[in-house]
Amino acid sequence: MAPTAEQGSAPYPLIRPMLATIGPLPDELEEADWAFEAKWDGARCIVNTPGDGTVRLVTRAGNDATTTYPELAPLGDQLRGRPVVLDGEVVVLDVRGRPDFGLLQRRMGVVNPRRTARLAMEHPVHLILFDVMYLGRSLLGTPYHERRSVLSGLRLRGPNWSTPAYVVGHAQQAWEASLQGGLEGVVAKRLTSAYLPGLRSPEWRKTKHLQTLDVIIGGWTEGHGSLAGLPGSVLAGVAEPAGLRYVGSVGSGLSDQERHELARYLGVIRLDRSPFVNAVDVVGAHFAEPRLVAEITLTGWTSAGRLRHPIWHRLRPDLTRL
Structure with a gap:
């Protein structure tokens, strides 16, 4: 199998995000084999930390966004002592608590410290965490449901980040809940799926509201x-x-x-x-x-x-x- 990550000089592997294919929700006959998450209208973000209290944020395109979102820096304290690589989505919530991509666009790509500090006050981001690919050792081959159990065990909650729950089966209920919540749609992930860095896999399936x-x-x-x-x-x-x-x-x-x-x-x-x-x-x-x-x-x-x-x-x- 070809290498999926580059070690470099960091004490953690540099992992690209796994991508979902576009498709319908699993039907009633197979939905018990799938987990369902909300699809957030934001920007993908890989969180890396050597466990020293710092974090490095990397976009899907491979750009360093650490200075762009200074309000996420305290996440490093919760991960202190543990080299970790996490997957998530950065969003900006509107007054109703719903993701607003237009507001997020005002934050993206900004690196000037004074401006990022001001924007962090005006339009703070929230990091939705939904996977862990490394925790002192590689978890890439670990099934999705086990990775989610590890992620839950990290108890990552803060003013600007959270780890929302997922549901197993109940595709239609997940669909209705995302619609009522004003979310972009649903992502279905096979419970046994491995994490495939940089690849678009049918083991992850996204379905959008139109x-x-x-x-x-x-x-x-x-x-x-x-x-x-x-x-x-x-x-x-x-x-x-x-x-x-x-x-x-x-x-x-x-x-x-x-x-x-x-x-x-x-x-x-x-x-x-x-x-x-x-x-x-x-x-x-x-x-x-x-x-x-x-x-x-x-x-x-x-x-x-x-x-x-x-x-x-x-x-x-x-x-x-x-």
């Missing part, structure tokens, strides 16, 4: 390469009392046939000014009369009122604005 929304097309941006001259994405808006508000661009999910159809339609209803009441912050925008309506899916909204993970579904000719 919202459906009808948006009004107010323009488009040109695609690149083979899509030159065609819409790479459309500019989406929603009708409000003050006018049409731009809420983001949608390009994912568009087929080649749909791009050609849109190019014909939008070419007929070209507009030399923006139909939106707010600014459109994209380069090379082409505007159109807001007549066409499209159905999209999204996982939610950013704090700035923009679409989060929008995906094109279909054009709605029945709702075309004449």
Whole structure:
């Protein structure tokens, strides 16, 4: 088996996060073999400590985020004396206690100590811990349910971190609970699954809640390469009392046939000014009369009122604005 971690000079292995595949929840016949966790709308974070009271935080991309989230430094005290590598998700909670990725984005990548200190007061992060891959020895081959037992035994609770429980079986109850809690979805993990650093495994399966929304097309941006001259994405808006508000661009999910159809339609209803009441912050925008309506899916909204993970579904000719 190929090596999965690099030892380097640290007293712990450098482990990349294991990734989940997208798929449906396990059905009733197999759900007893799976654990279900909430899917948090945040940023993956690997926590490393040699046990000397310090922690090193590493993002999924391999970047050091230790100075970005200074409020997580005290976690090292709880882990003192134990070389540990943990897996988790950094989130920022809104006033209702729900993850807000838009607020988290204000924290990501900031390294200036004075600014990070101020942001830690304004928008403190919370670290959701859900796995342990090393505790004085490698736990990579240890089954998930045993790793979770080890993690629970660490009793890691603090003002900016916690270890939420998981449930075995009861997929539908977990799904409903995540929906009511305003979470992004559910992650199902096979109870016997090993931890596979850097790999996307079907032993972990993520299922997201999706919202459906009808948006009004107010323009488009040109695609690149083979899509030159065609819409790479459309500019989406929603009708409000003050006018049409731009809420983001949608390009994912568009087929080649749909791009050609849109190019014909939008070419007929070209507009030399923006139909939106707010600014459109994209380069090379082409505007159109807001007549066409499209159905999209999204996982939610950013704090700035923009679409989060929008995906094109279909054009709605029945709702075309004449």
